[in-house]
Amino acid sequence: MKNRSLISITDYSREEILRILELAADFEANPNQPLMTDKVVATLFFEPSTRTRLSFETAINRLGARVIGFSDSASSSTTKGETLKDTIKMVSNYADLIVMRHPLEGSARYASEQSRVPVINAGDGANQHPTQTLLDLYSIKKTQGTLENLTIYMVGDLKYGRTVHSLLMAMSHFNPTFYFVAPKEMSMPKEYLRFCQQKGIKYYEQSDISNLETADILYMTRVQKERFSDPMEYERVKNTYVLRNSMLDNTKDNLKVLHPLPRVNEIADDVDANTKAYYFKQAENGVYTRMAIIASIMGLK
Amino acid sequence: MSNKKQLQVSAIESGTVIDHIPAASLFDVITILGLDRIPNQITFGANLDSKKYGKKAIIKVADKFFEPDEINKISLVAPNAHLNIIKDYEVVEKKHVTIPDEIVGIVKCFNPKCICNHESVQTRFRVMDKEELALECHYCEKITTRDELRMV
Helix, strand or coil: CCCCCECCHHHCCHHHHHHHHHHHHHHHHCCCCCCCCCCEEEEEECCCCHHHHHHHHHHHHHCCCEEEEECCHHHCHHHHCCCHHHHHHHHCCCCCEEEEEECCECHHHHHHHHCCCCEEEEEECCCCCHHHHHHHHHHHHHHHCCCCCCEEEEECCCCCCHHHHHHHHHHHHHCCEEEEECCHHHCCCHHHHHHHHHCCCEEEEECCCCCCCCCCEEEECCCCHHHCCCHHHHHHHCCCCCECHHHHCCCCCCCEEECCCCCCCCECHHHCCCCCECHHHHHHHHHHHHHHHHHHHCCCC | CCCCCCCCCCCCCCEEEEEEEEHHHHHHHHHHCCHHHCCCCEEEEEEEEECCCEEEEEEEEECCCCCHHHHHHHHHCCCCCEEEEEECCEEEEEEECCCCCEEECCECCCCCCEHHHCCCCCCEEEEEECCCCEEEECCCCCEEEHHHCCEC
């Protein structure tokens, strides 16, 4: 992984994924490891994202490196009409590593081709967000002890959900069983069902959150009103995909509830106190996972 | 009554004949191969009758021989094209075009939010399915299908 950009979760093999998770555990045990005191990392957020940016900047700081960058394209030379190519070429002459979020799909791949230094994709439009997937995998491995042979429920917007698509692709290395729970309008797209079929991965589709007795992981995502062509259909289904604490009775002891955040109303407040609610710890895991990714790309671990 | 098929486009001494181009794709083939920008003598016929394909077009380029990489690009718009290589007025070789595994610079990405539709980025696609033509964009990873195919 040394000196290679991370643009898409498919850039990493099964072994490379496991290696990152191993390193993340190392950083969790020992979060302050100033391995990069002589390095500068650029965080270029062409579209705002407080959580991801702060998570990356924390990771970079705990590694001892310095951060430069911007958090909004309005505060960058994009306002002067500078192309992405020029911005990247310029910044890759200043920094040792670039972390980038951009509203256009494919922007990170393009940036990695223009840059002299590795690029980490922190989200390119509706396409990829590989560091989220890796932190999701770390959370799963940590809480389940393994990634193999798990039963994973994915709930909510499975059609547009970047994180669920990516998690599905990554978990395909590990023999999962999937349950897809979504309103008809938001169901898992055919390409991903075909992907599962081709890989011999068992999946089931259901229309509500029930039948959770075999679940190891419950991955919640938000069902967005804007995605529905019929607002009345949204009204009809919006409560079907809300997780309440009582639904977690009769679930396995090892079950964990994950959510990429921000959560709106799809996880009721009464779930937060349940020991199975893992979503805030999941976000914290993002720092350790990002430290692992950065350290491995810089060739330090 | 004679049913002899008349050749409506005259023969060339040496060069390449591209036959069985769908009539609608003639000018896309010319553009893809850059035939509008070379000095060679070119004859082409449009909307000719074809027993097998209905209406076809045919292009004859004198003194030009194409590399497989070059000519296979037309497979996107003329998947059944036949090539006849001519030397001394004789057909010395017959070939079919095949769809390559990667397509650079000819097709537009159908995703309006792809970077290649916003900055001057040469398009690049991986051919995921040659039957149903599914082109995966190297940048945005979305699929452009045959119906969505537009030349750059």
